Amino acid sequence: MKSQNERRRTFLLISIPILLLFFGFNTLPLIKGFIYSFTNFRGYGSYEWVGWRNYADLFTDTRVGNSYWFTFKLAIVATILINILSLIMALALNSKIRFKSFLRGMYFIPNILGALVVGYIFSYIFTYILPAITRTASMLADKNLAWIAIVIVCAWQSIAMNTLIYISGLQTVPEDVYEAASLDGATGWNKFRYITFPLIMPFFTINMVLCMKNNLMVFDQIMALTNGGPAQSTESISFLIYNNGMAGGQFGFQSANAVIFFIVIVTVSVLQMRFLNKREEQL
């Protein structure tokens, strides 16, 4: 009996502090944010209840609308690009090549660097190195091209993790299935289309969902590269929430934006899972 009490005490000792921390820094702000979304709080001073007005305003605010357009454009393009490239990378790194482990390690490095650090490095490249080579103005200064620069940086960093997940997926396919397929006449594209891809479908699902979610929440890269500019052309939703909520005196309004954004991300992820799971085969 003593040991059972001891186990319970250890359990409480470990879980209570975490529970408090989680509540204090996650749950409480979430609830407070939700409450503030019904006020005209500016981040300081006094405030009043405004009911659903913030939510109504969200749908007519062009800046919010533009940020949604930009964020989804970026997330969709980046997700597709990342998944295509990391699949190709995974196939290459899973083939019988020399220095396979070394190369896998090398290609994983982007993942362990901080997004801000990567952002600043690329900012330097886009601002000084690339223009010097192409003899044109920086991409970051062009409001039609700046978003592409952000896609490139997001992709460069995310490919590492996605490649790793695809490699582990490829390793679940038994070698003799490939051998049977090659005897049946499946080579190259056919082998990928009929054998490899269907068999790593579960990994494709998880990659698509995680990647989409991460890209929708893009923030650090924008802080480092464009600060939302030029001409607010690269303001992502997260960036707008932070920028205008904290520094722009729209704490209440952006809280409402955050609540809606939360619902949007959950909806997108659930829809993706539904759609992709349907295509996943019951193995």
Add this chain to the structure above:
Amino acid sequence: MAGLSLQHIWKKYPNGYEAVKDFNLEIADKEFIIFVGPSGCGKSTTLRMIAGLEDISSGVMKIGDRVVNDVESKDRDIAMVFQNYALYPHMTVYDNMGFALKLKKTPKDQIDKAVREAAKILELEKVLDRRPAQLSGGQRQRVAMGRAIVRNPRVFLMDEPLSNLDAKLRVQMRAEIARLHDRLGATIIYVTHDQTEAMTLGTRIVVMKDGIIQQVDSPTILYNQPGNLFVAGFIGSPQMNFFEAAFNGKGLEAGGIEFALPDEKAAVLREKGYTDKIVIAGIRPENVHDAKVESLQKLTAPFSAKVNVFELLGSEVLLYFDFADAAMSAKVGQGSRAAVGDEVSFAFDMEKIHVFDKETELAIVH
């Protein structure tokens, strides 16, 4: 359908390991050839070289009249059944079987006809729309066979196809494969480590050890006239008894007893210069008799030994005993009243004794 010709085939790995050494074999059309041997003997490697899944280090391989050394698997017109079946888990049974034809851009109605025909032969008609995970082991095995049949290949390759099935199913599928061979009139190359499978299925058996062919013969010849000690010990269960004996010109002396050899056998030994030399004698358990039960005239020189183990097999009894420093077994009729610890009088059927050279381990006389 076609025959195969393997000439001086070698498989050497980059680390110097030689898995298959100078493999020579002509396989006739419609033959059922078995590669048998202990694990690591190179039988699977040889099969995989025929399939094109492994490169041939040196030598010439022909399917029909065509040299296929550098021909890709898919263009060799062969089908293979894998040990773990290697079914496509995401496809239905129907799609698994029709996959090769689909890739060949065969018209849909022809695929349908071929698949349904194979399904009928293999009694898979009711599970055509299921996935492999929903099938039993036996059914999966059949789908793997079906996938091969549908393609109507020149040669069927089977790599231990029954080793994942339980004993009862294995016997049943064994019979089915034999039936299939008759029905399709196909050339089949079949790898197994199970000598019962080898003996019951093959028209010819290739016994391998350490990458080298030991003997190629029909099951009957392999059993009755094994070419060397290894084959003699490998084929047959329980395995052949071996003991060292001295040849005195007329008979074999072992354990202080002289066993008179039939004249023709003694003559061969004398002719080959084995007089007064030590040889290895081999006798199958069924040729060691309980002298009390089977008091036949031809059983000479009975000797007595203590029974160590008694095994009732049903219709027969296995008695284990020691003789001339060797552990031996005798398969005797149920009439034997022997029990563990009993002194039993045994006798060899000397007509059935095999004699091997002690150095080369090759058979001298059967």
